[in-house]
Amino acid sequence: MTGEAGPVSGPGGRATRPERLVRLLSRWRFALLALTVLVTIGLGAVGMGVFGKLSGGGWTPADSDSARADSLLREHFRSGSPDLVLLVEAPGSVDEPQAAAAGRHLTERLRADARVQHLDSYWPQGDPALVSRDRRTALISLRLRGGEHATAAAAEDIRRETATGTAPLKASAAGRAVAKRDLEKQSQHDLVRAELIAAPLVLLILVWIFGNVLSALLALSVGGIAVVGTLALLHALTEFTQVSIFAVNLTTALGFGLAIDYGLFIITRHREELAAGRDVRQAVLVSVRTAGRTVFFSAVTVTLSMAALLVFPMYFLRSLAYAGMSVAALAGLTAVLVLPVCLLAAGHRVNGRRGPSPSSGEGTESADAERGFFFRTARIVMRRPFLTVILVAPALLCLAAPFQRVEFGLSDDRALPASSPVHRATDVLRNDFDTQATAMASIVLPGLTSPSSRSLSEYAREVSLTAHVVRVDTATGSYAGGDRQAPPTQSSARFSGASGGWLSVVTDAEPFSAEGGELVGALRAVPAPVPALVGGDAAALVDTRAAVGERLGPAVGIIVLVIFTLLFLFTGSVLIPVKALLLNLLSLTATFGAIVHVFQDGNLRWLVGDFLVTGTTDTLLPVLMFCITFGVSMDYEMFLLSRIMEEHRRTGDTTSAVAFGLERTGRLFTAAALVLAITMAAMATSGLTPLKLLGVGLTLAVVLDATLVRMLLVPAIMKMAGRANWWCPRPLRYVHARFGVSETEARATA
Structure with a gap:
């Protein structure tokens, strides 16, 4: 039984690796604490330098036709945006x-x-x-x-x-240069505001959960170390690659959310062991073996899930991958290495008025559990598992329905708040200028040896015949409807140079629309005298969507493989990882549907804060949310499964194991979800629409996962599966015995 104050050494009385680690940490705890403080201060000084070195773009692949066209226009023709x-x-x-x-x-x-x-x-x-x-x-x-x-x-x-x-x-x-500067200023302002909102609320919640200020501060310190270390890493990365402005906001929100989750889990288990009669070192050892192992698997899952973003060629996603991987890994390492040192130094001072009461025996623990809210909820659900699934799953599918009408676009100056001077100035450009009220595209012809040749004139005529093209301007004149409307003028010289020539295409199609995408395809299909590069906002969207579509399969495959493998090694079951993947997908699609309903359609703006409705959803944000949510949801899955498995090994009864497991972790993962939701909701107060969308989406995903999924669907499905929950084919049993959690270790930790 978990609370028994028995021996904690390995078979034959030999010290296990966790025990040797705890002995080492205990011997050098004060020196290690001093070293941790000094290293954190040093990393903080380095990390502060990241501000001012961040980039505001990265939404389009750098090697795409549209990006190359824009680069050639700037470098060789002194034109373009x-x-x-x-x-x-x-x-x-x-x-x-x-x-x-x-x-x-x-x-x-x-x-x-x-x-x-x-x-x-x-x-x-x-x-x-x-x-x-x-x-x-x-x-x-x-x-x-x-x-x-x-x-x-x-x-x-x-x-x-x-x-x-x-x-x-x-x-x-x-213009994009001042838009970048305003994005940076707004991002820093929003970061400070989010922390001012989230930090005191999170601290109050932790004090309420623990009934002890020291325990709350220890949990917060895990997040602080992880965030400071990640900012230092991002600063170093800016010397080698571009890092998105939004990486810092994600670092703070995800870092504090994950790290506090991990701190909650380990500190709560440590307090349980102290209440059960173990001394401080034994309690730390059991906490590291049990909760620490769960935290390790969870941190690895989140880290590898965020690594899936690296398959995409856009540095916006890649830099967020660096931030997410770093902060998850550092949060896990801090929780299993630094936090035990703090607990060893703190001794019994981490206990508070809400600490668990010592159990006198199995019957007392069972009686206490049966009186709990989460135990009773699980029992009610498992009495009618089919009814629960029939009621909850369609509700999530209804939330997902709006995602069927998603229209993808890209972020531009309208991501800034309406009060931004750049936003206001760009609105004047759109509304008061004839040429700015229509969309512009560019066609670059690198290597065209005779920019004033007949072939260029014929090509311009063909382009002007394309649907949605209003006018074509190039070195040989202006064209519309297949005819030359005006001869070349003095300003036409800008369309040619030593590196080739280019055409300016004025269209009546909105860039982020179906017509804009069709126009790009049509322009690229027109036979050109030399290989042509089509640029502009519509082409950038087409290229970005193509890159996402091409790499989405491998990214999803990485996440599915990672989660299935780690959950299998954690549980030794084949069905449980499949169940987790399907339930995560269900709650995530519900979140996507809600995002379309709010941000694309403009509903409930009063609830999430004002923003400009563009009628599109940013192409990259659902991809980012997919990777983050799949990783984070494994926190609660592993927290719950760890206690279900302990109880199942003791009793062999799946039904009682699920009820006891939910009772032992329900309050914990509900509190963890509340903390994570607060940090994400604080990000949703941002004046930048992408951050607002990300904050709202992740908050909703966390709430759905901790309530409808973890409290209702998981007990119902595990009840229906019964003994099949633990099924594993013979070949995989060997794999689990060799690389997973052994039965001997599991019993030693229980």
């Missing part, structure tokens, strides 16, 4: 003498700036594409020198410099 767009507003018309003079002066000042690589301005040529329909606002479009961080810093400086000293004109800024 500008880094900074200044919207210069005049009191009256931008053509009035005073306004025009100020505009020319501003243009020349910027043209002479060493940070500016290329500039297009309404002044002095008066390009109609660069003036609003009411002629009160003109554009100055700039491409800046340097990489992503250099252009973002330069754009921020230019925005600040042009905010004053341009009278009578008034300038505001849009």
Whole structure:
């Protein structure tokens, strides 16, 4: 029985590896605590440097046609999406003498700036594409020198410099460089706010659970060490690869959530063993053998589930994989190595008024369990298992139904809050400028030796015949409906260069729509004089969806293989891993459906906070949620299974084992789910739509998993399966005996 204060050594009285580890930790506990504090402080100093080195993109594969087209436009044609767009507003018309003079002066000042690589301005040529329909606002479009961080810093400086000293004109800024800087500022602001919301709430909940401030602080410290270590690792990674801005937010939310889960499980088991009469070192040893083993399997599962994101070529997902893998691994290591040292040093001071009472024997423990809420719930469910499944499963499927109408898109400036200056300025571009109100695509023809040749003219005519194409501009003129509408002008020279030529395609199709995707396919199908690269927002979405579709199968395969293998090694059962995978998939699709209903369709905005409804769901976020949720849900699965298995080995009765296991862990994983839900819900307070969506989605997934799945569906299905829960074919029994948890070890830990 779990609470018996018997010997804890291995067979023959030999010290087991956990016992040798605990002896070592006990002997050097104060030195190890001092070393841990010093290392954590050092890592914290390193980790703080990660801010300012993060990137705001990474949504599209770097080797895709659209990304290559954008790169060629920037490097060889000084064109493509500008880094900074200044919207210069005049009191009256931008053509009035005073306004025009100020505009020319501003243009020349910027043209002479060493940070500016290329500039297009309404002044002095008066390009109609660069003036609003009411002629009160003109554009100055700039491409800046340097990489992503250099252009973002330069754009921020230019925005600040042009905010004053341009009278009578008034300038505001849009463009991806200032959007990146605003994303970074908003992300840091949201991070601080989320921690200010979550930290005190989590601490209060932990104090309520433990009835002891020291135990609560120990659980929090596991999260703090894991987060600090991960930030230091991310800082190091920025020297070798791009790391997304959102990696830091995920690190704090997932790190504190997981680490506190692990701390809860180990501290609770330690307190149970103390209450059962073991001394401090024996209690730590049993906790490491039982709860520590569960935490180890859980941390490995989450780490490998997050590793599935590495199969995708987008650095947005890859950098979040680095963050998730690191924080899960560090949380697990801290929980099984550092936390036992803290418990050895704390002694009996971790007990509190809510600590479990010592059990006098099996009958007392059974009687206590039978009076518990979770025991009674399990018994009620298992009396009518078929009815439970019939009622709960269709409810989850109803939640999943909206996912059938999902429309995928990509995040842009509209991910920023509506109050953002960049968001407001970009809305003006969309609404007040004719050429900006339509979608733009680009076709790059690298290696085209004669940009003014007849072949280019014929190609432009063919492109202009494509559905949804309004106009095509290139070195040989402007085309529409298969005819040349205007001869080349002085500005047409920008469409050619030593590296080839390119075409600007004005369309009436929204980029993130079915028509936009069809247009990209049609443009790529038009025979070109040289291999063509189609770029633009619509092409970026098509390439991203193709990359996700191509790599989704391997990613899902990795997660399925990891979870099945680890759960099999943990339980020795074939059915239990299959059951876990199917139930996780059911709750996850329900979460996806709710996300579409809220964020794509715009329902319940009052409940989750204001955001801009674009009618699309970001292509990459469901993939990210899939990997995180599958990993995190294994926490509760393993917490519950560990106690069910202990009871089943003692009694051989699956029904009573499930009821006792749920009673022993129900309060624990409910509290853990509440803590994790709070950290994720705090992330949902973000002003950035992707973080808000991720926070709401993960919160809902955790709540569904801890209630409908873990409390209702798991007992019902295990009751229906009966003895089949523990079935294992003969060849796999050898595998489990060789690599899994042996029966001898299981009995030693019970």
